[in-house]
Amino acid sequence: MTDLVITRIFDAPRELVYRAFTDPDQLAAWFGPVGWSVPRDSVDIDLRVGGHQRFTMVNDADPDMRSPQNATFVEVIENELLVGEENVAHIPEFGADVLRLRIEFHDEEGGRTRLVLTQSPFPEAMAGDAREGWGSSFQKLDKILAG
Template sequence: MTDLVITRVFDAPRELVYRAFTDPDQIAAWFGPIGWSVPRDSIDIDARPGGKQAFTMVNDDDPSMSSPVNATFTEVIENELLVGEENVSHIPDFGADKMVMRIELFDEPPGRTRLVLTQSPFPEAMAGGAKEGWGSSFTKLDKILKA
């Protein structure tokens, strides 16, 4: 097991990047790697400690392939920090019962945002695919932030 850490700089202020992770309409517009989407009606988000984040990623070519996310926020600082825990015991070969995801947002001049995403514990065998998936998702997010 390892910590999966991904850093990305977005050409948008922190407030806009934060909103992209907490607004259901925006999540539906960008979340999921290319080839996957998140139906708006599957999204339920309450960004506060104890609040839920639930949605389902669906494969665009084969809608019978899906990946549900059902997490609980443990820490929330608006425009700065989102921390959530998800039960992952149902995922074959994951090797842990719970995964923590931490999203930290930092100002980067001029008017940009550095995002640091950490997921742990994370199976090393799955880390490469996850990094690729996040990179693909963030490419979609770049387009949303520039609109």
Template sequence: MSDSDATTELVITRIFDAPRELVYRAFTDPDQISAWFGPVGWSVPRDSVEVEAKVGGHQRFTMVNDADPAQTSPVETTFVEVVENELLVGEEDVSALPDFAGDVMRMRLEFHDEPGGRTRLVLTQGPFSREVVEQARAGWGSSFTKLDKTLG
């Protein structure tokens, strides 16, 4: 296997200055998803968001490039594990998308209490090719900056 064929998981840990229930809700409430999701320069129209936060349920929405609304990125995840205010695990079929290292991308979001009413979020996502993982890290970092403002 060449180095460009290697795969990796993205792991990000971030502390949010908000209680765990509010951070969890930011990932499951359609109004909140449309308010923060997507890196800077992208938005999520509220009418594109559907969430059914239960095992077998889904999270669907479309990110739209602010500068070129013809450029879109649909997301359609099926939840395989859900523990309210603690855990969201979803899988997305990415077999038709270029630059992904597998047919299914898995995302795990763990929500942990931190002192002072804060929340530690641990995001694990992949598999990604090594070339794409850093783009994903930057995208999440930008999105989480928007989430900080939404929670604040």
């Protein structure tokens, strides 16, 4: 098991990047690697400690392939930090009961944002695909933030 850590600079202010993760319309517009989408009607966000973030990623080529996400927020600091936990006990490949996702939002020069994402514990065999998936998603987010 490992911690998957991804650091990424976005050419947008921290508040806008944070909103892209917490606003249902925006999340549906960018989340998921290329080839997957998130139907807006599947997104439900209750942004508070003890609240949740639920949505379903759907494969564009085969809509029967779905990946539901259901996380509970354990830390929320507006425009600074989101921490969620998801029960993954039903997915044997994870080898853990809970997957934690921590997303930090930091100011950078020029009105940009440094995002630090940590997912753990993460199976090393799956880390490469997950890193690639986040990178692909972030390319879609770049386009949303530029618009």
